[in-house]
Amino acid sequence: MKQDAAGTATMAQATFEQVRAALNNDAKLWQDFLSICRTGGRLAGSDSEAAALALCEAALSDGRHTVHCDPTRYKGWRCNHIALRLADSGELLDAAPLLGAAFTPKEGLVLDVVDLGRGTLEQIHAAGAQLRGKAVLVEHEYPFSSETIHRRRKLAAIQEAGAAAFLIVQKEPGIGPVSGSSGRAGAPGIPSVGISLESARRLLESGEPLSIELHGEDIPDAQTHTLRIELPGQTDETIVLSAHLDGHSLAESALDNATGVAAALALARAYAPIMAHMRRSLTVCLFSAEEWALRGSHEWLQALAPESKARMSMNLNLDSLSGSDNLTVLSSGFPVLGQLAQAAAKRVDVQLGHHVPLMSNSDHANFAAQGIPAMRLIAGFNEPDSDLKYLLTRADTSRLAKEAQLRSATQVAASILWDALTAEDLSHLKHPLPAEAALS
Incomplete structure (x- = not known):
């Protein structure tokens, strides 16, 4: 049956509202965050990291989709x-x-x-x-x-x-x-x-x-693993959702980045049941060795075949999602990408800040270096008095995080994903600023 524009929009909104409701009712979001923190600081190569990888692999396993553990080398x-x-x-x-x-x-x-x-x-x-x-x-x-x-x-x-x-x-x-x-x-x-x-x-x-x-x-010749799950949509054009699970041994690496990992797990749960209705496929990647100058995602991308990277329309990277009530999208020199994110955030009643120049401070930078439009969602940007000032210290424990902030950030990410997965065309995103304007 043919739908008019208003009818199509209503159906789409209802489906997104189902995603939003699933996230609102997802008690595992906060439970996962606390469980990840309990594994420790998750320094790459440590027993703590191994425990977190096992925990996240189990969380991604839904009985229908294979969890891939891609070997990823780095200089340890x-x-x-x-x-x-x-x-x-x-x-x-x-x-x-x-x-x-x-x-x-x-x-x-x-x-x-x-x-x-x-x-x-x-x-x-x-x-x-x-x-x-x-x-x-x-x-x-x-x-x-x-x-x-x-x-x-x-x-x-x-x-x-x-x-x-x-x-x-x-x-x-x-x-x-x-x-x-x-x-x-x-x-x-x-x-x-x-x-x-x-x-x-x-x-x-x-x-x-x-x-x-x-x-x-x-x-x-150190080796870690990238956890990956593929959620097929109607085409092989792909959106990559990413977060890094490794951290430092001083504390629990809670804000940076148990928050992002817990959100990615929740988003995978919310979107998996409806991916057959999505125009694009969704790849969820949990990287390690991010704290090692972004080596984990760099090596993972370098190992991909060119055709695999060509299918990637966008990367949404979740890193440090609590510590402030304010969220910002870092759009890596792709200004239209940030505008997409800001419009999506309004759907869930959040005003999203936007920083356009490339900042090489998380895994999105490696996607951007490959010409893939990539953004980082982050709390506390340009807020030096926020709780994110405690990152990389003994104070970065679960006590710093607020469940309401994490849930709000996860809703923003869900709305960005919705637009990325359902938009008729995303080719307009691949128009970066001139290189000299994208320096941070």
């Missing part, structure tokens, strides 16, 4: 010993190694310290030769801001200046050091360590040199 690393001390008194400082950091000699290093404050690239270049052979201290910045200077950019500049070690200080009191990736991936580098605010103050007040010992091993 393991820290066996770290000790940061005041060199003269031997006082131990609270610190955590950055993932993949270069190791010290067995006897360690004793270095004078240069404090560069924020550590802008201009400050680093101005200091020049003063940094050679020193341990250089800079501030960790709120990671989700249009003005952020990423730690790896600071580290690269400091290493190029000839520094002997890199220290990055967490500015929030009472929560210990900050973690994060060095991005070294087995290449030449310098010892790189996160340090607590209190320890940084003690170090600078003491005037003593710094003793640093960092021992471990590089694991060039």
Whole structure:
């Protein structure tokens, strides 16, 4: 029977309302979030990560669709010993190694310290030769801001200046050091360590040199898995829904990114029963090794056949969905993509912020690099006082998250997926900004 436009819209809205109702009634959303947090920090290569992979594989198994465990290689690393001390008194400082950091000699290093404050690239270049052979201290910045200077950019500049070690200080009191990736991936580098605010103050007040010992091993052939489920629609044109399940060992990696994984699992449950009515197919990917400079999704995409990537119309990446009531879409230099997301959010009565320039701060960046329109849904963008300031620290536990925020973000993601899966044509999304305009 032929439907007029109004009738078709009514039918579509009713079907979406069924998805929305299924999510509202999905008690497993919050239960999954808490269960993922209970596995621990989920550092790639750890027992905690293995437990989370098993938990999520079981959650994706619905008896009708195969859960694929795609082997994904990355350059791994393991820290066996770290000790940061005041060199003269031997006082131990609270610190955590950055993932993949270069190791010290067995006897360690004793270095004078240069404090560069924020550590802008201009400050680093101005200091020049003063940094050679020193341990250089800079501030960790709120990671989700249009003005952020990423730690790896600071580290690269400091290493190029000839520094002997890199220290990055967490500015929030009472929560210990900050973690994060060095991005070294087995290449030449310098010892790189996160340090607590209190320890940084003690170090600078003491005037003593710094003793640093960092021992471990590089694991060039490390392997993890990408969990993947294929939900066929009416065509093989595909929307990819993604989230990363790995994290850091300091806490539970709750906001970053048990929230995104729990939402992805709930969306798979809500959409699986109706995919036969969707124009496009849905691929759900749970990546690991994201915290290792996005290596997991990079390697997974590199291994795909060109025709598989050509079928991908869009990537919706869910990463850090609680910690603030405000949500933003990062549209990776594809402005029309962000407009689609904003319109979809209005359907569920949410005002969605939009940041257009590419930000290489989660797995969506690897899809965008392949020319696939890709967005990240995130809470707390440009809100440095939000709870997302506690990411990569011991404070990132389930206590930070709010169920209402996670449910709201999941509804926004569901609405974006609805438009992506049902739109007649998505070719207009593939019009990025000029490359020079897409830099963050």
